[in-house]
Amino acid sequence: QPVESGGRLVQAGDSLTLSCAVSGRGFSSYDMGWFRQPPGREREFVAAMHWNGGTKYIDSVKGRFTISRDNANNTVYLQMTSLKPEDTAVYFCAADLSSTGGTVPSDRAKDYDYWGQGTQVTVSS
Numbered sequence: 001q002p003v004e005s006g007g008r009l010v011q012a013g014d015s016l017t018l019s020c021a022v023s024g025r026g027f028s029s030y031d032m033g034w035f036r037q038p039p040g041r042e043r044e045f046v047a048a049m050h051w052n053g054g055t056k057y058i059d060s061v062k063g064r065f066t067i068s069r070d071n072a073n074n075t076v077y078l079q080m081t082s083l084k085p086e087d088t089a090v091y092f093c094a095a096d097l098s099s100t101g102g103t104v105p106s107d108r109a110k111d112y113d114y115w116g117q118g119t120q121v122t123v124s125s
Helices: none
Strands: 002-005 009-011 016-022 031-037 044-049 055-057 065-070 075-080 089-096 119-124
Touching: 002 089, 016 031, 016 089, 016 119, 031 065, 031 075, 044 065, 044 075, 055 065
Parallel strands: 009 119
Antiparallel strands: 002 016, 016 075, 031 044, 031 089, 044 055, 065 075, 089 119
């Protein structure tokens, strides 16, 4: 079960890093994803990392957000810079246990098997 942390209130232009710890074995073989749900809107894909290191980002965060992972500590991170008010959302971490070959992780929520409870990020203008 993923457990997110690091969300808080920040100002526009600030940086923030979210963490997601995953218990149990097998982390190094999981694709890991970050999704978010802005107020009053549907959940959306943000970023993901394939178990072999390939990454994928939604266009609106390219160049600002970076996903990374520490397999020794079963943790995935989302480094967020130049935050904007429209980044305000509950951020969810998710694990895809069924990834096989290739290098591109999925951006579809239905492909992810385990989800965290979410952490709130609020960006004030």
